[in-house]
Amino acid sequence: MYKLWASAYKEFLLLIRDLGGMAILFVMPLILLITITLIQNNTFKTINDSKIPILFVDNDKGSVSQQINKGLTSTNAFEVINKVSEQEAKDLVFKGDYQLAIVIPENLSSDLEIKVNENVDGILAKFGVEEELEPSILKKDKKKEVKLYFDPATQQSFKSSVKNGIDRVISGIEIQTIYRAFEEQLSEEPSTEPIFDTNSFISFKEIVPESAKNTIPNASQHNIPAWSLFAIFFIILPLSINMVKEKSQGTFVRLRTNPVSYATVLGGKTIVYLGVCVVQFILMLLVGLYLFPVISLPEITITGKLPLLLIVSLFAGLAAVGLGLLLGTVFKTHEQSAPFGATLVVILAALGGVWVPVFAMPKFMQVLSNISPMNWGLNAFYDVFLRNVGFSEIIPEITLLFLFFIITTTIAILYNEKKIAV
Amino acid sequence: MITINQLSKKYIGAEEYSVSNIDLVIENQEIFGLLGPNGAGKTTLISMLSSLIKPTEGSFTINGLTYKQNKNKLKQIIGIVPQEYALYPSLTAYENLFYLGSMYGLKGNKLKELIKQHVEILGLTDFLNKKILHFSGGMKRRINLIGSILHEPKVLFLDEPTVGVDVQSKNAIISHLKELNKNGATIVYTSHHLNEAESFCTRVGIIDHGKLICNGEPSELIKLQEGARSLEEVFIAKTGKELRDYV
Numbered sequence: 001m002y003k004l005w006a007s008a009y010k011e012f013l014l015l016i017r018d019l020g021g022m023a024i025l026f027v028m029p030l031i032l033l034i035t036i037t038l039i040q041n042n043t044f045k046t047i048n049d050s051k052i053p054i055l056f057v058d059n060d061k062g063s064v065s066q067q068i069n070k071g072l073t074s075t076n077a078f079e080v081i082n083k084v085s086e087q088e089a090k091d092l093v094f095k096g097d098y099q100l101a102i103v104i105p106e107n108l109s110s111d112l113e114i115k116v117n118e119n120v121d122g123i124l125a126k127f128g129v130e131e132e133l134e135p136s137i138l139k140k141d142k143k144k145e146v147k148l149y150f151d152p153a154t155q156q157s158f159k160s161s162v163k164n165g166i167d168r169v170i171s172g173i174e175i176q177t178i179y180r181a182f183e184e185q186l187s188e189e190p191s192t193e194p195i196f197d198t199n200s201f202i203s204f205k206e207i208v209p210e211s212a213k214n215t216i217p218n219a220s221q222h223n224i225p226a227w228s229l230f231a232i233f234f235i236i237l238p239l240s241i242n243m244v245k246e247k248s249q250g251t252f253v254r255l256r257t258n259p260v261s262y263a264t265v266l267g268g269k270t271i272v273y274l275g276v277c278v279v280q281f282i283l284m285l286l287v288g289l290y291l292f293p294v295i296s297l298p299e300i301t302i303t304g305k306l307p308l309l310l311i312v313s314l315f316a317g318l319a320a321v322g323l324g325l326l327l328g329t330v331f332k333t334h335e336q337s338a339p340f341g342a343t344l345v346v347i348l349a350a351l352g353g354v355w356v357p358v359f360a361m362p363k364f365m366q367v368l369s370n371i372s373p374m375n376w377g378l379n380a381f382y383d384v385f386l387r388n389v390g391f392s393e394i395i396p397e398i399t400l401l402f403l404f405f406i407i408t409t410t411i412a413i414l415y416n417e418k419k420i421a422v
Numbered sequence: 423m424i425t426i427n428q429l430s431k432k433y434i435g436a437e438e439y440s441v442s443n444i445d446l447v448i449e450n451q452e453i454f455g456l457l458g459p460n461g462a463g464k465t466t467l468i469s470m471l472s473s474l475i476k477p478t479e480g481s482f483t484i485n486g487l488t489y490k491q492n493k494n495k496l497k498q499i500i501g502i503v504p505q506e507y508a509l510y511p512s513l514t515a516y517e518n519l520f521y522l523g524s525m526y527g528l529k530g531n532k533l534k535e536l537i538k539q540h541v542e543i544l545g546l547t548d549f550l551n552k553k554i555l556h557f558s559g560g561m562k563r564r565i566n567l568i569g570s571i572l573h574e575p576k577v578l579f580l581d582e583p584t585v586g587v588d589v590q591s592k593n594a595i596i597s598h599l600k601e602l603n604k605n606g607a608t609i610v611y612t613s614h615h616l617n618e619a620e621s622f623c624t625r626v627g628i629i630d631h632g633k634l635i636c637n638g639e640p641s642e643l644i645k646l647q648e649g650a651r652s653l654e655e656v657f658i659a660k661t662g663k664e665l666r667d668y669v
Binding site: 249 | 493502507
C-alpha cells in the first residue's frame with residue numbers, strides 16, 4: 001500500500017510540474033464547454049435573437065408571394081431582403097454572401113387561384129352545385145416552382161429545416177385559398193361570417209416526465225454531461241504520453257527492476273488521473289452553475305443530483321484511465337500515442353453520441369455506438385441530469401464502465417508481462 | 423554469489439544469439455568488469471541478470487535465488503544502475519530519490535537519512551532540492567547511482583555508469599562504489615573505459631559476439647597476453663581492431 005501511495009505522489013508531482021499539461025487537462029475542456037454551449041445556445045435562440053438574412057425575389061407580386069414573405073418574416077428565423085433580379089440573388093448566394101435565396105415565380109397568385117377555383121368548381125359540379133364546368137385555362141401538368149438557391153457550403157440539416165418551413169407556409173396558403181374558393185362558391189352573397197374555421201384543428205403538446213417537470217433540458221444541461229465526458233476521456237492523452245515518456249527517459253526500465261508490481265505502478269497513476277477526472281467534472285459543474293448565468297447561458301440545476309453525478313464521473317474516469325493505461329503500455333513513442341489517442345477519443349465521442357444523438361445515426365452505427373464507453377457514460381449522465389433517476393437505474397451503465405476499466409487494465413498488465421519475454 | 427550456467431539469449435526475429443552459452447561464477451564482494459566492444463552482448467547479459475529480459479536458454483542464481491521462484495526477494499537484494507539517466511527531469515533530486523527508495527519499501531526518517539548520507543558523499547547536498555533537468559551529465563550520473571543503492575543492495579549491476587561524465591564525477595562515482603564494495607556489495611559493471619576497469623575491478627571478463635572469451639584478474643590477463651602491457655592491449659588482442667558498428 002505504501003508503494004502505491006508513493007507512486008501516486010510521484011504522479012501527482014509530475015502532473016503539477018507540467019503547467020502546459022495542467023492547462024490542457026483543466027482549462028481547455030472548460031473553454032471547449034463554454035464555446036460549444038455558446039454556439040449551441042445561440043442556435044436555440046436563433047429564432048428569437050439573431051436572424052438569418054435571406055434573399056427574396058418576388059416575380060409574382062401577388063397575394064401569395066406577400067403571404068410567403070409575411071410567413072417567413074413571422075417565423076422570426078429569417079431577415080427577408082427583397083431583390084428584383086433572380087440572377088443577382090443567385091450570384092450573391094453562390095458567392096457565399098447569403099445562405100439562401102427564394103424566387104417566387106410569375107403569376108403564382110393568379111394561377112394558384114385559377115387552379116383552386118377550377119378544382120372547387122369540378123368538385124361542386126360533381127355534387128350538382130355548379131351547373132356548367134368551363135374548360136381549364138391552365139396548361140395541364142404545368143406546376144409552379146418556387147426556386148431555392150442555397151449556398152453550396154450550407155449544411156444539409158439547415159437546408160432540410162428551411163425547405164420544411166417554406167413547405168409549411170405554402171401549404172398553409174394553398175389550404176387558405178381552397179377554403180376561400182369554397183366559401184365564395186357556396187355563399188350566394190358576400191357574408192361577413194366565415195363558413196369554415198380555418199385555424200389548425202390538430203396541435204402539438206409536449207409531455208415531460210413527472211419527475212423532470214421542474215427541469216426542462218436546455219443547452220447547458222445537454223452540453224455539460226456530454227463535454228465533461230469528452231474532457232474526461234481526453235485524459236488518455238496526457239496519461240499515455242506520460243507513460244511513453246517514462247519509457248524514453250529510462251525510468252520505466254528502472255521501475256521494472258524494482259520490487260514493485262506493474263499493477264502498483266498503474267494503481268498510482270489511476271489514483272491521480274481519476275482525481276483529475278473528478279476535479280475536471282466539478283469544474284465543469286461550477287462553470288455551469290456560476291459562470292453560465294453571468295454570460296447569459298442557461299444555468300444548470302443539480303439539486304439532489306450531485307452524489308450520483310460524482311459517481312458517474314468517477315466510473316467514467318475509471319474507464320478513461322483504463323484506456324489510457326492500455327495505450328501507454330502498448331505504445332512505444334510519443335508519435336504513436338498522441339495522434340492515436342486523440343483520434344480515438346474523437347471516434348469514441350462520435351460513436352457515443354456526444355456530437356450527433358445516437359437515434360439520429362444510421363442503424364449500423366447505432367449498434368456500434370453500444371461499444372463506446374462514452375455512450376454508457378453519456379446515458380448515465382443523462383439519466384441523472386435529465387431523467388432524474390435514482391442510483392439503481394445507473395447501475396448497468398456504471399457496471400459497464402467499471403468492467404471496461406478492469407478489462408483494459410488487465411490487458412495492459414498481461415501485455416507488460418508478455419513484453420518482458422522478448 | 424552469482425552463478426551463471428549456459429546462459430543464452432536470442433531475440434525474437436534475430437538470426438544470431440546475442441549472448442551464447444555463458445558460464446560464469448562471480449564471488450561475493452567481487453568487482454567484476456564486463457568488457458567488450460559495442461554489440462558484444464554486455465547489456466543483454468546484464469539485462470538478463472537484472473530481470474529486464476528473459477533468457478532463451480540456461481539459468482542463473484543470485485545469492486542462491488532465481489527470478490522464477492523469488493522474484494521480489496531477488497529484486498530487493500539487487501540494484502541496477504541503467505545506462506540512461508532513468509530519472510524524472512521535472513522532479514527534484516530529493517523527490518526522485520524519495521520515490522526510488524520508496525519502491526524498495528524504504529520510508530520515513532530512515533529514507534531521508536539514507537538520501538542525505540549518499541548525497542553528501544557524492545557532493546550533491548546543495549542541489550538536493552533542484553530539478554534534475556537543470557543538472558549536468560555528471561550530476562545526473564551521481565543521482566542515478568544513488569537511486570540504485572539507497573536500499574543497500576548486496577549485488578549491484580552498473581551499465582556504463584561513468585559514460586559521458588567529467589573526471590571529478592567519475593572519481594566520485596568510482597570511489598563511492600569502492601566504498602560500497604568494501605561494505606560487502608558485489609559489483610558487476612560494464613564499461614568502455616579500460617584503464618578505469620583495470621584499476622577498479624578485481625576481475626574482468628571480455629565478451630565478444632555473445633561469448634565470454636576470457637576472464638580473470640586484470641594483471642593476470644595482461645601477463646597471459648603476449649606483448650600486452652595494459653588491459654586495453656589485451657582487449658584489442660582478443661577482440662581485434664575491426665570497427666563494431668551495429669544497428
